[in-house]
Amino acid sequence: MERTILHCDMNNFYASVECMLDMSLKGKAVAVGGDVENRHGIILAKNYEAKKYGVQTGEALWQARQKCRNLVIVPPHYEQYIKYSKLARQIYAEYTDLVEPYGMDECWLDVSGSIGIYGDGEKIANKIRERMKFELGLTISAGVSFNKIFAKLGSDMKKPDAVTVISKDSFREQIWQLPASDLLGVGRATQKVLTLYGIKTIGDLANASPDLIERRLGKCGLMCIRYAKGEDISRVMPTDFEPPVKSVGHGITAKQDLENPAEVWNIMLSLTQDIGHKLRVYGKRAGGVQIDIRNNQLRHKQWQCRLSNRTNSSAIIAKTAFELFVKNYKWEYPIRSVTVRAINLHSAIEAEQLDFFGNAEETAKRERLETAIEKIRDRFGKHSIQPATLYRDIKMPNDREVELTMPTGLII
């Protein structure tokens, strides 16, 4: 049976929510900007008026102001974005139980089972679009198609407040002339390789030699060809589906640049406090550690290594991350941001092949100690007990209270 899949994308989500909440912003060029004090002074989102002036997401606030003198920059209100994201999902949920979020402002809906009740995909998309406007004062653009990839592509084709249908009969004429980079899965690196072989459009990609593409891009290349041909068969996951946790990471941009190893150690120790906690909550142990360091020239590098014993201990992860850093970082420039990730996660109850010369006993002892610390934190608060060095000012930014879930990979 042919599926009917919708991809709903809330237009300029952050900026639209701000304009909807404060009517005095109507008709003005508006952008949502990060906190300059915490060195997140970039444009996070902008409305169509600001876009006309060439304001771009990700550029510094001062650059945006140069392009548009009357630009109104408002601080982000994440709690409101989460609220309206939830309300939008409640509307989607009235049409199907298969609603898969892709970030805060995008969702796939498989409405194949609801067509008998509400009419075809286009009708459902229009109903949702009208309801969003009336009930939440926000606009969406929706793509309707027979697979997730084309539905997503459709939602990008007409914006804002519009519906695009890409049908099985006409997709070749509709989308094969579009640039290959419009396709989900074709990022900058892939596009570069494709251009080398003269593959510019989605149609070129669909007709490309699979052997050549596999040689150059591996499995992902073959996947892109399937996408271009309309052969994507990935499911829209049910509302309550939680993707398995593949890594637990935490990163920050320091208040001021980090100038020496000691400062990096403090930040890493602080970051891993949360990582250890999350691993325990998920019932996982890490088999490796990955670090991502960005210098003040905004260039970043990533390194990773294995742990000799799997662990959820904050201290061991911090130590390994720091060793990795000391071994690899050459200190050409001071450091702006640091990310630590626990990777190769395994269930905490899964048996492990121990290394004959390893120090599993030490790891177990450390974990028992941290479990005790965790209990104290449960009773008396997160900051009731922590390494002494973290009580000083260690250039950590002020806590962002709201946790955000960003889009994860599509390939499951």
Place this chain on the structure above:
Amino acid sequence: MAESVKYRKVYVGVELSVSPQGDVRPRTIIFEDGNKYQIDRLRQKCRAHATKVGGTGIRYTVIICNKETYLYEDDGRWFVEAKDIGG
């Protein structure tokens, strides 16, 4: 020439009645100046965007002294779209 009317969001007190089934019905609006307005009829209830003052909520279309107006409930707080006479 008629000037366009400006509106502002005014949070109000509301006296409610709650049925054993949990249905909430606003009965009286207590305006910021302390005046009380009896709600004569509740015509409709739906989620809607407050187009004049911004924000959204559960919108109650109510009749007060033969005039239809909207009363919104958002996260436990109630507001109306009041004509801004001063502005």
